[in-house]
Amino acid sequence: YSTDSAVTLAAFALYGELYVTDLRDDRTSKLETGGAVIDPRLSPDGRNVAYVTGGALHVQDLATGADRTLAAPESGTVTYGLAEFIAAEEMDRMRGYWWSPRGDALLVERADEAPVQTWYIADPANPARPAAEQRYPAAGTPNATTELFVIGLDGSRVAVPYEQEYLTTADWDSHALSIVTMSRDQRSLRLYRVDPVTGASTLVREDTDPAWVDVFSGVPAHLDDGSLVWVAAHEGGNRLFVGDRAVTPPTLQVRDVLGVDHDSVLFRASGGDPTEIQLWTWDGHSLLPVSTRSGVFSGRMSGGVGVLTEQTLENEGVATTVVLRDGMSVPIPSVAERPGLDLRVSIGRSGRRELCTAVVLPSWHEPGSRKLPVLMDPYGGPHGQRVQARQNAYLESQWFAEQGFAVIVSDGRGTPGRGPDWDRAVLNDLATPALEDQVDALRGVAEQYPDDVDLSRVGIRGWSFGGFLAALAVLRRPDVFHAAVAGAPVTDWRLYDTCYTERYLGHPDEQPEVYDSSSLFGDAAKLERPLLLIHGLADDNVVAAHTLRLSSALLAAGRQHSVLPLSGVTHMTPQEQVAENMLLLQVEFLKKALGA
Template identity: 85%
Template structure:
């Protein structure tokens, strides 16, 4: 008997296990290092190498052979994986020297180094559990964080010393703070100099951050876990930067802004990018490592907020700055002072700079993410088919990953200098679902929309109940040309629903103006656009959708949107499943919330307008609230406080608390049964 989709989806971590990722190309293009689990149901990630001349794959590191207990992770590493949404175990991250001859990685708190040519791996002696080890470019030293200290070990001699030790229990050196890793896409807190003789190191002091407590009510004998959580309007962690030399020198790098968004250190410059708390200015500085003096290089401003784009700053071989900024209505790639992309092409990320060429991802159509290069003279498309692409580039060799509606899973190809393509096979499980997905535009704003119908449904044979399945919030997108994004939606469709997925204002891909339409109101535009999309789809399928039976489900921002829908528009939405919803934005973190709603003490009415509490008495439709009690991102207080408000108003609703579950819900049994319970609730609620 074949395994059910909910069980298989849970066991495969939503079909991500077995997919190659984490690519590093050697400078000569001869080898590609990557991560991959042994199969689509194997959660242990291994380190692999592909020889681009012989096309032969080689297993370099198998954690099972190292006799390490993959479940024994230090708390800081568990937190880092939660922030990065890492669902696998084993070697989930690694670092190499510039020549890609040596790799280091952490496993179960231990520190390991591998000679990539021989595959010989040894465990290094360290004084405590290891977080985020990074190899120096020359391969002589490894820097890592242990018990809050930034330490360096000489690989030849084994000498291990702390370059900076925490002065109090609230201080760490070398780690990104919560806000940086959760909201600014910066997962690291230390950077090697190109010469390997010094590091730029972030010092974080969480003393000003308020303490919250994450309890486990299912196990009352266990104490609550204290967590520093910077809720909107409250103090952030204090951050500082230092250049720490291996010779013991320490040079402060002062900056005035609230947020360090990124840093980079190459042969041309030590660069830092900072942003004030209101996020309306982005400042790029070049830093003198000897003195710490910072010289302004660029400054971007926006009356709403500035965007932090991955991959920049970077430099070409001649020192030209590679940068991304808004100009003429678009997010554009700049090389030097020149915009080299048109405003109609929305640049999403710079993926690599290889000598004088820039590899970047961008969208013309918001449902597509294509790859392009700028070679110093012209703009050239790398991907030529419809779909969602990403990649890496070094030594004239490229690694391309491709997803589309036309093919299952993720396809990975290495493209050599001579144009020869070498596949890196995926070992992911097949979902066993045939997709029936139509992408298009709907509603007055021509919103990107996917309509997912049951494969067994004959058009015009009877109206189907509708399930809206959005995320709907800023900084994330659901309607993309890739099969993996619709597997759960298709499974829901097979249960008898017409599923509609729509990206409204605030979601990326259509330019700054479309994204900034949610400024000072995270509720109204998002809800209006879901209704607009629903009505538009109903016009396109006049005989197939039953608008008297419309449900909505979502997680995180999507959970907020689902609850909002039945509270404010019960005339349109007849049932909702709200998973881990933000219910009051005063309870969510500083950087995300204040970017869109400002400071709560300065604009309390804006926060009230986007809160669900004031609408509690309006509930007249079935609402299921689901929340992990161990969630440290959207804490369970969101759901519990909304439930209290609903109870006080005498409004019937259901709450499903998940003991020991975080925001990711990685547990197999939980992930499987959540799908089944949602279907049961929706069918009963819609009749």
């Protein structure tokens, strides 16, 4: 949803319909539109609401109901006001237009997918149904072309040119119209200030890195005095900058900026313990901790009001509190269902690199009573953190533990919270460090729990990057891992998208050997352990071709394996019945393979 600047109105879409709620009297109105509504956003003055339908950007006058098209696509591959696939999938940018502070114009993205190759996602369960066409920018292939325009409510249009491949974000506040762009190789990130009248841009700062430059949410922003709020890697840490000065130490790893209110900045960061994500503020003079307990915290701050969320290992679910202008705290009760599991998790460090590791044991297990088969349950990839100081992070792992496993969750090199150098340890190799760290964590846990884990019965499961890691484990380290369940695995990085893959592995035409060493096909003949591949046939992120091609390579090498295709399922499995039965099938497979 979105609000006006006075927070008197809220606009939202529900099942493609547009609604506006007057927050002063709780009155909600449904507005008539020309089609299914995406991303409605109120103007700051509350007079208009913009939205996208059919790839066109519309603006509706709330007083008169007059609805007009501000920008219409010139062809079927063009959209106005929407983030293109790569921006939404890999840069956390979910929007494609931004209101001016006065509400008289918008900065609008025009995206054209014509250069992007077309892939076809078929539904084998329904052969009469045509395959769905999808524009997918695989590594080394063209991205969508993007342009920016300042479009006035009076119909005026001013182009805002920029040179670099990616538009990572934009912001338009009372101080500046700002855009942030990034080069295709992601080693240069530029912040520009734009003149909305002429479209001319002035470079404010450029961050460079020989590996890659990270994109952080919540910036750019400005304090009341116009000082720039920014986050960048500097002197070994991801640091908060106000103006030209880093105001956080290198030991405090800033995750993102949540809000800027007058002269204060609310942000999240991890200190000595990466499993905790704490709330902090910069008040213009000093750093102040907002959260003081162990856990994972988040929130928002605007107009002197804060909304804070808290997740801990001691309490179930998410606790939400509203902090009013007078300092009064109002808790928002949760209506979420209880998970029905008694969590039994121990978090610590494991292995030579002191990997953040969680050990999840069955609630009924008596320490030292017997050795349990082990189930490694990682994600293990860049920007994906599994080991966190909150209960919700381990519910599925606890369920697997209740089936008779000692479950180990460990975050290796490349996972967030431990600084830029740790993140960049996976440059040019997404396989070796990830696998080494899982082995390291396993052996470290075995030293800590010698009477509770059985290293002769070790399984591994994972989804997406975790699926890649699970398959990799049994292919390259069958001496350690005895069975694997690989869900929606990336098996050849040439088949994954441009932005994510090229960040870590470069361009496939320039470094083919890097892609080969991080992919699985070359290891197919090595398989000697049970492997279950699971893939949704409607997956439009990690397409089913990954699993099908690996299966073909395994078959060509005469290696026995199992494949579970999921008809009508995309990258994740939101269907309750499918998700439940898939968990049961995984347990059955692992117990049979490990003799559990």
